[in-house]
Amino acid sequence: MNEGLEGDVRKKLFDLIAKHPGLHLSKIAEEMNMRISLADYHLKYLEKNELIISVKNKGEYFRRYYTKESALGVDDKKILGILREEMLLNIILLLLKKEKLRHKEILSHFDITAPTLSYYLDKLTVSGIICVVRYGEEKGYSLVDKKQIQRLLFRYEFHEVAENFKAVWDDFLYW
Numbered sequence: 392m393n394e395g396l397e398g399d400v401r402k403k404l405f406d407l408i409a410k411h412p413g414l415h416l417s418k419i420a421e422e423m424n425m426r427i428s429l430a431d432y433h434l435k436y437l438e439k440n441e442l443i444i445s446v447k448n449k450g451e452y453f454r455r456y457y458t459k460e461s462a463l464g465v466d467d468k469k470i471l472g473i474l475r476e477e478m479l480l481n482i483i484l485l486l487l488k489k490e491k492l493r494h495k496e497i498l499s500h501f502d503i504t505a506p507t508l509s510y511y512l513d514k515l516t517v518s519g520i521i522c523v524v525r526y527g528e529e530k531g532y533s534l535v536d537k538k539q540i541q542r543l544l545f546r547y548e549f550h551e552v553a554e555n556f557k558a559v560w561d562d563f564l565y566w
Contacts, residue, residue: 400425401433408443408456412463412547413471415453446472466519470543473518478503478511483540486521491533493526 400423407422408414414422420430434456437443445454446468455472457463463471473479478501485500486492498508512532515521520540524533534540 398433401437404430404433405437405442405458409458410547412457413455413468413475415455415475417453418475419456466539467543469518470520470539471547473515473520474540474543474547479515482511482515483520483534486532486534487537487540491524491526491531493529493531497532 404419404423407419411422416431416434417427419434420427423430434443434445438445441459443456444459445456447454451472455468455475457468457471474483481501482497485497489496494505494508494512497512498505501508503511512521516523516532519535521532522535523530525531
């Protein structure tokens with residue numbers, strides 16, 4: 392067994408991060424059913440012993456955790472972090488299904504205000520996951536790299552993040 396994984400709790404933490412890369416501290420503590428302070432203590436130990444790494448993406452308030460041995464590049468880590476946020480994942484899943492949509496078309500699928508949707512779309516645009524495209528006389532939104540998103544969705548589990556994931560996942564089988 393790897394040095395630093397001698398404790399049952401640390402092994403479980405490591406396995407959780409390996410299976411669900413990109414989780415943040417509070418989600419890890421929730422999944423492990425432990426206090427945040429205790430999870431933080433063990434995560435710092437694992438990071439100090441170079442078994443995991445933490446990344447704080449631009450514009451986020453928290454760190455996300457990955458195993459040191461994962462073959463994830465910087466872009467994959469950034470995208471995984473975004474896919475772990477429910478509304479962002481739902482927008483991405485919608486764009487996977489519909490290719491490109493206008494703001495009002497995206498808005499019709501969610502129970503949020505137009506400014507809130509604009510905030511999420513800006514976050515996705517700044518992160519480079521979606522881009523603004525011409526949609527007739529108006530502008531629309533489309534995924535920048537659909538294959539990269541699909542690859543990450545296939546490789547890692549996101550059904551616990553978004554309710555409508557299963558419906559879109561079933562559609563993947565026919566693409």
